[in-house]
Amino acid sequence: MTETFAARPVGPFAEFTDPASLVVRFVAADGSEHTFSFATLAASGFHADLAAAFRARCDSGEITSMKTAKAFFGSTQLFLAFLSDLTPAPASVADLTPKHMGAYHVFRADKAGPKTRNSRLWDACRLLRNVSPVDKLSHPLRVYLSYSRAAAQWEGVPDDFDPHRTEDDPSDPLRVVFTARDGQQRLFDFHELPLPALHTDLAPVFTTLLYRDGQPVALSGATYLWGLVRRLLTHLAELEQPPASVADLVPAHLEPVQRMLHQTGTERHAAFAFHTIRNVLGNVQPYGKLSAELRHDLERALCAPGSDAGSTPIPTASTLPAPAARPGKGRTSAMPEGPYEAEVPAPQNAQGLSVAFTGEDGRRTVFEFSALPFPAFHSEFASAFAARTGPTGALRTVASATNTYGAVRRFLTFLDTLAHPPKALGELTVRHLERFRMRRLESTGNRGALNDLMAVRLLLRHITPFDVLSQDLRDYLGHPDLGRGAGRKGAAVPGYSDREFRELMAAARSEVVAIRDRICTGERLLDTLRTNPDALTPEEHTLASHLDTMDRTGHVPLVRTDLRRPVLEGRLRLARHLFLTQTDLAPLIIMAAGLTGRNAETLKDLPAEHRLLEDHAVAVNLSKRRRGKTKSRETVHWETGGSDSRQLHTPGGFYLLLHQLTERSRRFSGSTRMWSIWAGTSGRRGRNWDIKLAAAGHIDAFAQRLARTLNLKGITDRHGLTDDNGNPLQVSLNRIKTTVEVRHTKAMGGHLPSASRTNTLDVSFAYYLQGDPVVREWADEILTTAIDDAEQNARSYRPKVITPAQAQKAVDTPQQTAAELGTTTETLHQALDGKLTTIASSCLDILHSPFSDGVCDVSFLTCLRCPNALVTHQHLPALLALVDELDRARQSMPIDAWTNRHGRTWLSLTRLILPQFTDAERAEANEAKPVSLGLDLLDDPKEV
Secondary structure (H helix, E strand, O other): OOOOOOOOOOOOOEEEEHHHHHHEEEEEEOOEEEEEEOOOOOOHHHHHHHHHHHHHHHHOOOOOOOHHHHHHHHHHHHHHHHHHHHHOOOHHHHHOOHHHHHHHHHOOOOOOHHHHHHHHHHHHHHHHHHHHHHHHOOOHHHHHHHHHHHHOOOOOOOOOOOOOOOOOOOOOEEEEEEEEEOOOEEEEHHHHOOOOOHHHHHHHHHHOOOEEEEEEHHHHHHHHHHHHHHHHHHHHOOOOOOOOOOOHOHHHHHHHHHHHHHHHHHHHHHHHHHHHHHHHHHHOOOHHHOOOHHHHHHHOOOOOOOOOOOOOOOOOOOHHHOOOOOOOOOOOOOOOOOHHHHHHHOOEEEEEEEEEEEEEOOOOOEOOOOOOHHHHHHHHHHHHHHHHHOOEEEEEEHHHHHHHHHHHHHHHHHHHHOOOOOOOEEEEEHHHHHHHHHHHOOOHHHHHHHHHHHHHHHHHOOOOOHHHHHHHHHHHHHOOOOOOOOOOOOOOOOOOOOOOOHHHHHHHHHHHHHHHHHHHHHHHHHHHHHHHHHHOOOOHHHHHHHHHHHHHHOOOOOOOOOOOHHHHHHHHHHHOOOOOOHHHHHHHHHHHHHHOOOOHHHHHEEOOOOEEEEEEEEEEEEEOOHHHHHHOOOEEEEEEEOHHHHHOOOHHHHHHHHHHHHHHHHHHHHEEEEEEEOOOOOOOOOOHHHHHHHHHOOOEEOOOOOOOOOOHHHHHHHHOOOOOOOOOOOOOOHHHHHOEEEEOHHHHOHHHHHHHHOOOHHHHHHHHHOHHHHHHHHHHHHHHHHHHHHHHHHHHHHOOEEHHHHHHEEEOOHHHHHHHHHHHHHHHHHOOOOEOOOOEEEEEOOOOOHHHHOOOOHHHHHHHHHHOOEEEEHHHHHHHHHHHHHHHHHHHHHHHHHHHHHHHHHHHHHHHHHOOHHHHHHHHHHHOOOOOOOOHHOOOOOOO
C-alpha cells in the first residue's frame, strides 16, 4: 500500500515512498532528491518510530540541504548499530534510558574525538525528540531530552546521570558542580577522566581557577579550562610510562602536549592554551610537591606563584566569598566617616570629561563629553551640565538629563559643521543659536526645535563665569519669553468611549486573571512537592522539581517543556509558572492605569513598600515627576474592596495582587519598585549585564529607562478590539488616563475641585477634559438641559392679572378668586382697594420674597416677574409709563447692557401683561399715565 500526499509547497520536505518498507524520500531546498531506507538498518524494533521521527525532523525545516540530511541519517545509522550491540539490547524506544545515552556518548571513543562524539549524541537526541507520541519514551528519558545541549555535552556523563542532581557532594572533591555568573550549572566529574593518580591534586586547582577576584567565570571559560585539563590527562595517560603523581611530572611530559596543541590550532591559540595548562600546574598546592625541574620551567615561563611576573594572583578556595545575604527591612544604613565632600562635577582625566548622574529615582548613568564633537566647548559644557544635574539643578531623572545631553550633542555637531565656528565661548552669538534652531527645523517639527533651543539656552545659563559670554548673548539668555510654548502640549488626546473602555478593561482583566491563575497553579504544585510529593505524577514531580530550583535560587533551568520546541522557548514557558515576564507587563499596566487613573510614569515607578489600613485600604507613596521637587511625592489611599473577588475592580486590591505576583522575583532582583520580571540571560549584552546575570535574569523592568517597549497593540490583536468606527483599537495609556478623568469628572457632576485627584485644575481641564469628545457631548447635554429648563420656567410663569372684566367676578366670588390667586380673601380685598400697591403692581406677600430670605428687598422691576405680584386695571397707567421709560433707556444704552438689565422686564410687560387688556383700556390708561416713574429708582433700591 502506498500513502498518498497532497501537493506540498516549494521547499525541503520528506515523505514515505512505501511505509511497509520504511523508505523516506527527502527533497532538499535546491530540488535534489534522495531516499533513505530504514529497513536495512540494525535494531529493527526501532525502525517504525525512528523513521517517522526522521521524517518529522526533516519536515521541521531545520534540515534544508542534502549534505545535512545524509549526515543526520548517518548518525541515526550509527545510533542503531550501537543499540544492537548492547547486551541486553533495548527492544524499542520505550526501553531507552539516560544510561543508554551516556554509554552512546563514549561509544567508539578511541576512534572519534569529543567534538564528533558530541555531535553524534546531539543528533540522537534530536531524533528521539521527534518520536510521536512522546509518551512512547520513558519518563527519565524525556527528562534527559528536555535538557539543553549544555547538559548533553557534559563529557563523561555517568551511567547514573540524574538531571536534578546539582548539589555538590562535599565528600567527593572530584565531582565539581560549578554555577556560572548567569546561574547556569555545569557538572565537571574527574571520575570520568583518565589517569586517576593526578585527580586528587588537579581537582582543587581546577575548582580554584573557576573564580577570578572572588567571582565565578563565564560558563564558556569554565568549559574551555575543563577541555584543556581533559586533553592534558588524556595525553599523559597515552604515554608508555605515565606519571604516577604530580611529583613525577617533568617538562619533557609537556613538550608533546605543546606540539599537539600547535598541530590542532593556530599559533596564537596554541600558545594561550599551553600557557593555561602551565598555570594549572603552577597552582598545585603545596607548590613544593612539584619536581624542581618542573618548578624551574614554570617560573621561567612566568606562570608559577611567587614569580616576579607581576601576574594577577589567582584566589584560593578559602578566599571565595560567601553568598550574599538577602536584603532585609528596617536595617540602619551605614554612614560615611568624616565630613561630607562633594564630588567634582566634571572630573578631567586622560580619557576626557565625564559627568556621573544619579537621579532622584535611583537610576544612574554617566555622560561622556569627550565623545562629543567640537572639543573647544567640552570643559565649559561639562561643568554647566554637572550644575544642571547636580543637587540644585532642575534635571532630576535620567530621562530628562539624557534629553538635555542629546540636545547638547546636536548643538555641538551643528557648530562643528560651520565654515567659521566660534573658537571660544566668548565668540558664541545669538545668531549661532538661531541658526541652530533653523537647522533643527530641517529634520524635526517646531516643538522639537524649540525644545533643543531651550535645553541649550538653560545650559548656557550655568556657564561659569557667566561673563565669559558676550553681553548680547547674556541678554538673550535672560529674556523671560524665550521659547515660550516650546514644551506646550498639542491638542489633548481624547479618551475612549464607554464601549471602547469597557471592552478594553474586560480584555485586560481576563489576561490578568490568567496570569494570576497561572502563578497560583505553580505555587500549589510547588507546595505539594514540599508537603506531599507522593501525590504527584512523574511529570508533575519533574515540573515541581524545576519550580523548587527556581524558587530557591531564581535560576530557570535550561530545559524544554515541549521536546520539539527550542530550549529558550521552553525556558520561558517554565519561568512563567512562578514569575512575570515581558509579555505580562502590557495587560497589568493597562489594568493599573484603568483602575487608578495615574500617569504611566507614576505607575512604572510604583513602589513595593506600602501600609495596610485595617484590611480596607492600602497607603502607597507615589512619585509625580513633573510636579517639581517639593511636590513630587504623594501618599494615596486606595481601597482594597475587602475580598479577593474585588481584586480586579479596586485600585488597592489590584496593587496587593501585583505585589503578590512580583514578590518572588523581587527577592532576586532586589528591586524596591513593583515591576520585577524574569527577562532571561540571553540576548544582547547591554548596560548592567553583570547585574542581570547576578540576579539570574530577574530585573526591575523600568530600572534603566521608563520607555521600555510595551506591546500594547498585542491586546488588541488577541481580543479583536475595535473602536467605534470599526477599526482596530489603538491602545494608549494616556487615553486610558483621560477616560478615567472624564468618568470621574462626570461622577462629580463636573465640579473640577472635587474631580481633580491626580492633577491641578488647569492641567485636568487643558490636557484631559477640554478636547475630549465625551466631555463636550456631556457638557452640551447639561447646557441644553439647563437652557430648556430656563425656557420652560420662563414660559410656565404667568403673571397674575385682573382685568376690568375679571374685577366684577372677584367682587362677586372673592373666595374662589383668592384661591385661584393663592392668597386670602382679606389680602385680595386690600389689593383691589389699592392698599398693597407698590409702583406698577400690588404685592400679595411682601414678607416672604421668593428672591431673598424674609422681607423683599429687590428691585421694583422684579415685581413684574414675581409670583407674589398682582396687576389690576389701576396699575395700567404706570405700566404704560414704564414701557416708555424702558424704551428711552434702550435708545441710550448699549443693546447688550440693556438686554441684560431690562430684557426680561420688557418681555414680561409687552408679551404677558399688556396684551391682556383691551385696546380701549390701554388708550384710556395712556391718557392718565405719569410723565416719569424714575427708572433709576425703580431699578435698584437706593438710600435717600
